[in-house]
Amino acid sequence: MTVLxxxxxxxxxxxEVLSPAVIVVEGNHIAAVNPAEVPxxxxxxxxxxxxxxxxxxxxxxxLLIGGPETPTGLPLPLHGVTxxxxxxxxxxxxxxxxxxxxxxxxxxxxxxxxxTGGYLLDVDLMRAIDAGFVEGPRIVPAGHAISxxxxxxxxxxxxxxxxxxxxxxxxxxxxxxxxxxxxxxxYQLKYGAKVIKVSxxxxxxxxxxxxxxxxxxxxxxxxxxDEAHRAGVRVATHAHGDAGIRxxxxxxxDCIEHGSLASDETLQMMVDxxxxxxxxxxxxxxxxxxxxxxxxxxxxxxxxxxxRAALGxxxxxxxxxxxxxxxxxxxxxxxxxxxWALVDRGMTPMQALQAAxxxxxxxxxxxxxxxxxxxxxxxxxxxxxxxxRDITLVEDVCFVMKDGQIYKGV
Numbered sequence: 001m002t003v004l005x006x007x008x009x010x011x012x013x014x015x016e017v018l019s020p021a022v023i024v025v026e027g028n029h030i031a032a033v034n035p036a037e038v039p040x041x042x043x044x045x046x047x048x049x050x051x052x053x054x055x056x057x058x059x060x061x062x063l064l065i066g067g068p069e070t071p072t073g074l075p076l077p078l079h080g081v082t083x084x085x086x087x088x089x090x091x092x093x094x095x096x097x098x099x100x101x102x103x104x105x106x107x108x109x110x111x112x113x114x115x116t117g118g119y120l121l122d123v124d125l126m127r128a129i130d131a132g133f134v135e136g137p138r139i140v141p142a143g144h145a146i147s148x149x150x151x152x153x154x155x156x157x158x159x160x161x162x163x164x165x166x167x168x169x170x171x172x173x174x175x176x177x178x179x180x181x182x183x184x185x186x187y188q189l190k191y192g193a194k195v196i197k198v199s200x201x202x203x204x205x206x207x208x209x210x211x212x213x214x215x216x217x218x219x220x221x222x223x224x225x226d227e228a229h230r231a232g233v234r235v236a237t238h239a240h241g242d243a244g245i246r247x248x249x250x251x252x253x254d255c256i257e258h259g260s261l262a263s264d265e266t267l268q269m270m271v272d273x274x275x276x277x278x279x280x281x282x283x284x285x286x287x288x289x290x291x292x293x294x295x296x297x298x299x300x301x302x303x304x305x306x307x308r309a310a311l312g313x314x315x316x317x318x319x320x321x322x323x324x325x326x327x328x329x330x331x332x333x334x335x336x337x338x339x340w341a342l343v344d345r346g347m348t349p350m351q352a353l354q355a356a357x358x359x360x361x362x363x364x365x366x367x368x369x370x371x372x373x374x375x376x377x378x379x380x381x382x383x384x385x386x387x388x389r390d391i392t393l394v395e396d397v398c399f400v401m402k403d404g405q406i407y408k409g410v
Contacts, residue, residue: 055105066328096136111145144173212241
């Protein structure tokens with residue numbers, strides 16, 4: 001049994017910073033918060049002038065790409081076609097540890113968009129972390145992103161490869177028509193995906209056309225949502241364009257990634273349907289497009305200001321907003337920058353902390369984390385100072401506990 005002491009802790013549900021903090025951890029769960037008496041014989045750790053928080057969550061990462069020897073930004077590096085699945089998995093091990101050390105104890109790995117031969121590498125990474133083989137956050141894996149031929153998340157589109165250079169299968173997520181998208185979803189579910197990712201519109205980083213263009217038909221989107229929901233699994237969709245976002249909402253898709261061009265009417269639809277938004281807004285500042293081609297630079301220049309404005313409206317209108325970075329579009333381990341972006345677009349620091357904890361926990365239907373409460377998982381981090389006054393303090397995580405095990409700080 002371990003007792004953590006600190007000057008402050010965040011009651012996320014109440015939206016308050018309270019003093020002092022005494023948290024009793026037994027096994028992998030929180031046993032008590034500020035109990036009248038501390039259990040005899042417990043190991044006590046006094047962290048001093050810090051604030052304790054529940055572990056943060058990143059609802060859009062891609063741990064199997066990017067990393068220390070790979071530049072971020074555009075154009076995407078060649079590892080998309082040169083890494084084999086074994087090396088890519090080792091890359092994921094490194095990125096997972098980097099993410100955990102930054103204070104993110106839960107992530108959604110939102111869609112493999114590389115050739116794997118049909119192996120769900122993020123599912124295997126999840127299993128290795130859960131088994132204690134390697135260090136990393138809890139992963140909600142999507143397997144392969146479901147994309148139409150020539151769609152934004154179709155792997156050949158990031159480099160504009162010539163025909164027949166890299167053949168891709170339905171099992172690897174490239175699917176056209178209702179029958180194929182159903183098969184693609186079923187394959188991901190069969191081999192362990194816990195969320196389904198779909199590409200519903202164009203994007204910035206690929207050569208798949210305008211970012212706002214809807215790429216799957218309404219019928220295909222309905223089939224994807226139906227197939228996942230019958231298995232009890234939620235669906236997230238890459239969607240910049242207003243029409244595509246509306247089609248996804250009507251199809252019953254649970255979460256919009258980016259949502260850059262959403263109109264006021266579409267944002268109200270999200271409120272009415274309870275659709276979540278993962279805006280990945282720090283991309284506006286953090287994505288390096290200096291080496292990208294002129295078409296991609298033009299798309300970024302048009303999209304980013306409109307995306308910032310749309311997020312500001314979404315905040316005011318009460319859309320359910322979660323944190324997500326789209327790493328490695330920004331570096332792995334820089335997830336706290338997204339909380340800064342949410343505050344810059346109109347959230348209070350406490351609202352940004354809630355987006356990274358309780359709202360993200362609601363999105364993944366995990367009622368065992370996201371708060372510092374007795375009975376919940378002991379995923380606890382510490383930062384200096386008071387992050388409810390200065391959100392940038394979450395960029396300096398000095399203590400990380402996941403599942404009752406200390407990974408950083410003592």
